Amino acid sequence: MRARDKGVAHDRWDGAGPGAPGSTEPTRCAPDWLALREPADAAARAPELLTPLRRWLTGRPAPLVVRDIGSGTGSMGRWLAPRLGVPQHWVLHDRDPALLVRASVRGATFETRCGELAGLDLTGTSLLTASALLDLLTPSDVDIIADACAAAGCAALLTLSVAGRVELTPADPLDADLAAAFNAHQQRGALLGPDAVAVATWAFERRGATVHRAPSPWRLGPDQRELTEQWLRGWVAAARLQEPWLDTEAYTRRRLAACAAGELEVVVHHTDLLAIGAR
Template identity: 65%
Template sequence: MTAPRYSPRWLALREDADAAARATGLLDPLRAHLASEVARTGRLVIRDLGCGTGAMGRWLAARLPGPQHWILHDRDPDLLALAASGVRGPAGDGSPVTVETTRGDITRLSPEDLAGTSLVTASALLDLLTADEVDALAGACARARCPALLSLSVVGRVELDPADPLDAELATAFNAHQRRVTGGRRLLGPDASAVATAAFTRRGATVLVRPSPWRLGADRRELTAEWLRGWVGAACEQRPDLAAAGQAYLTRRLDACAAGTLRVVVGHDDLLALPAAGPVEPVPVREADQSGPPDGERR
């Protein structure tokens, strides 16, 4: 299988907006859960799935206490190299942060792979997975007694100000594109947060979901313009009959963006799943997709 390649420029462009959007209200229950792990083992072992350039590590390491060892997972060796040099620490209490990288298919992690892991985390990943892949991830985390912090999953809600008559039709087409079948895999898109919540809850986890919207205005014009191109492009790929109207729409919107008069809210959810305290009952897992992880640009 060919590893997907994500643009470091796009990942860098979105990093500040991601950081501003993340649901910080999930950190207190996460820190409370991890306190006993630090006391018991002397450190946290954190696996970042689909780590990209390491943005999650740069954001989260400083917000968690104790010595930390980050294991960065991705299929792109160039992104792994950037991430390895970009996650440095220190931790929230000044403790050291160490890093290693591993290249491979994150959709095939087993409970054995997660043994000794204190936390699984990922950013802008869930909506690029299938229902079977999310179910398998929830099962692996449950059996390894490992919490999961899964952030910035698209939820299919976009608000643009000022409004345009074509907004709703493009949004519907884009959401259909996010749920498309590609390489034999049906992506979850805006359904990812609900599917993940159900998968972790079935296994006895306590699941907390909080909104984490991008709020894009004149201070983020470059990101807004790139997001617009991708949003309209995906919608028109899904609905080729929208191509002409979509191009005119994009021109209008890019002009407004350049003038600093466009405001966009892009809905996301952050999800924290804390494992059950008692024995985990086996949960039947649907037959997993046989193809590899998603391709295409992360949003």
């Protein structure tokens, strides 16, 4: 489920990547990209947030109902369900039925629902989850989520939101200009981009929730060359759309050559957020 069609495909190249790198079509997430990034997502998510989450969930009726918004094929459920250690039923929400037909969750029952964010009803839900979605939303979208969580008395675990920082090793003189252009592109219109976690923290705290945050960086090296290449192409394409004056051709050639040689390392910084209310 998406709040609305967020536009060009490189919206999620921090990360989630709806379509082909650099595409300007309003496509949905490409299944191949989601599969490629799933191991990096699993390695990046912050396990320290699970301790307060499990504590808060203790004693709730089983099976726990977990709703995953913007679920894609269910990678969040495949990561989280085995780690909660209690019976669960997952409801996977996405706006793209082609992704939902590929969905699966390990260690839990699940169902799929196709739709948008408007009218989100979490009645009977213990936990709301999302992965690589929060930074694509607007402030009003975040208010919808926070209101729904408060009304239902459920927790929210929102992972892999971009933090606005990327580190590439070895460094290049164009890195800073590209990073600034990419961040500006993520915040075009009313989109939150790197401000998403701060805005969501304020929204949940205003409604009485306790918010925990933890870093969840992607760490890409020689063992993730295909993912690094795809991420790099999309990152550069988004920056170039924001700032067409950037001369990215030689930069891209240099970076792809280093990637192919196993010499490029990238850290893409994200933040995970857990919001829990009073019992």
